[in-house]
Amino acid sequence: MSNTDEDPEPHIRVYPDRHEIYKGGTIIEQHSTASRSDEAKQRSDDIKDSFDDGYLVEKFELVRESGTEHIPERIQNREEFEQLQSHIDQIVDGMSANRGRALAAHTVLLLAIKSLEPNQSIRLHKSSIWKEGLPMRGIDSDYISPELSDRDLVHVNRDGVMMTRTLAENLPYGAAYPANIKGPQSSWAGVIEILEERDDGELAEAALEYMILVLYNRGDKANELNEDAISKTENLISDGLSEKDVRQLIREHINNSDHAARLLEISLHSLYQPLQEADILDGRLKSLTQMRSADRKHGNVGDIEVVAPDDEFHVKEAIDGKYGHGLNLGELRDLGSKLRSHPETESVIFVTSVERDLSSDVKEAINRLETNFNVNIDVRSLGKHSQAVLKQYDDAGIRPDSWLTSYVETLTHRRRDIAPIDEPTIDWVDTLIEVLEERTS
Structure with a gap:
């Protein structure tokens, strides 16, 4: 029996006692019909x-x-x-x-x-x-x-x-x-x-x-929920949402959901997406890392990174979310290790879900890092940080509800090119629908 065939396309040759599968003109498998x-x-x-x-x-x-x-x-x-x-x-x-x-x-x-x-x-x-x-x-x-x-x-x-x-x-x-x-x-x-x-x-x-x-x-059930969430978001936006409304809706969804720390990261990435789309970022927004421990696995400085357009290892701004607590010394030690690997980093912003004063030890550690690595380090609550970024929206003529749109479209997998999520989202979307419905009731 020859192991080659004139037809280069994948095909099957049938014999009384066997089936032969060919690929590229070569037999790759033979299966007996005994x-x-x-x-x-x-x-x-x-x-x-x-x-x-x-x-x-x-x-x-x-x-x-x-x-x-x-x-x-x-x-x-x-x-x-x-x-x-x-x-x-x-x-x-x-x-x-x-x-x-x-x-x-x-x-x-x-x-x-x-x-x-x-x-x-x-x-x-x-x-x-x-x-x-x-x-x-x-x-x-x-x-x-x-x-x-x-x-x-x-x-x-x-x-x-x-x-x-x-x-x-x-x-x-x-x-x-x-x-x-x-x-x-x-x-x-x-x-x-x-x-x-x-x-x-x-x-x-x-x-x-x-x-x-x-x-x-x-899948089928998820698509029903995803489409419902997008429809309710569009209806809310058409009725008119202020910047305060947008910030309140997103904060409420994060606080009412499981795995809120991951949602904080997703909300921060979504916050920067409209700036990227309008091409007014000082750099390029990296895709959302897919795992909650992604900064350690991939060597990232922060959960969210804006990098130089021609060099993804040149971190212009790293944003790291901290849910449920303020900044502590252990996290600053971790940052020091990351900065040794990425000394070109220009700015690091810690965004916390709670607003707390920094201890004197944390302030001293920040000063040392800033001096040793020539980097700017800031600590802000989600409210203050989102207000600062939304001010950039306003300056660029971007509506504040664009943040809500990017957030919802990220959670419903409409933005997988820039924000893939490899975690279960169906409960997040279900809670989101409840939050949106409460806003309209």
Whole structure:
């Protein structure tokens, strides 16, 4: 048998005893159609046992609580994981009223299978055809589609998404799969190709958790809430909001939400976004770091950074949020370590949710840092800092409600290019809607 083929496009060649998958004119996989192996039967039993023991339910609960923070950094930094994230984003964003939902639910199925049994091919979706096949239709109808529907993540047929002909062709899944599936099929195929090339359960599990997070943030229920929040914001703005109203709404939302410290960071980044859009910042606003501990992981001086346009390591202004407490000596020691790595830093502003006087020890430590690193350090409450930045809005002819717009659009994932959030946002948005409704009642 030759291992090459004249056709460079991905395709499948069917023989009485096997299916061959070609890519770039070269055979990459061969799958026997002999009687099902004992190993395949055991893998199938193990997968079902794991689902019966609550594997997927536990994943839903874990991600709902903490997002993807627990995914090892070595996995998050892998190129394959970044590619999977991009494919998953496109799959979820491709969901609409009449297309893409089955594809999204099916992707959850494939990721869960591969994370549980890395040696199980997720191309082989029928146990009656392939020696190493798996009865995916039953697994989907028993464990995947009902859970997704019950949690309002993806509204699909509770009997499973593999009832459709396009997902039931007797051919292996992947880039060469010939059926025309509604939705971002190329991204779905991309997920399969990456996972089949690696057979890496840890990578698949990380991708599964990311997919669940994206569905919590941008799935069916989340989209309803996101659109409601944006609509209510637009209505409030059309009725007229003063600068004081804007500051009060954002402060109230932060104080009434869980993980308020992270929301303080998001509000500060949102505060600077309109200045960036108007091109009046003295530098460039860096994208919002995705993790609450991102300054340590990425070597940032502050939660929010304005950097030189041609040098992201030249920090012109670093803004660090402190929720529930004032500035202490430990945080200034941390700043000293950061400034040793970034001595070019020009200005650091600590923004606190509470207004408190600085102790004499803190003032002395600030003076030493300013002298040693030739840096300006300021400590302000959120109220005073937002007033100072909103004064720049006024000078530039930007309406103060632009801050509220950028804040809400960030929380509803409309600004992922500049402010991606890889944490569960659905509770934040739900609380935001309550705050907005109280304002109009």
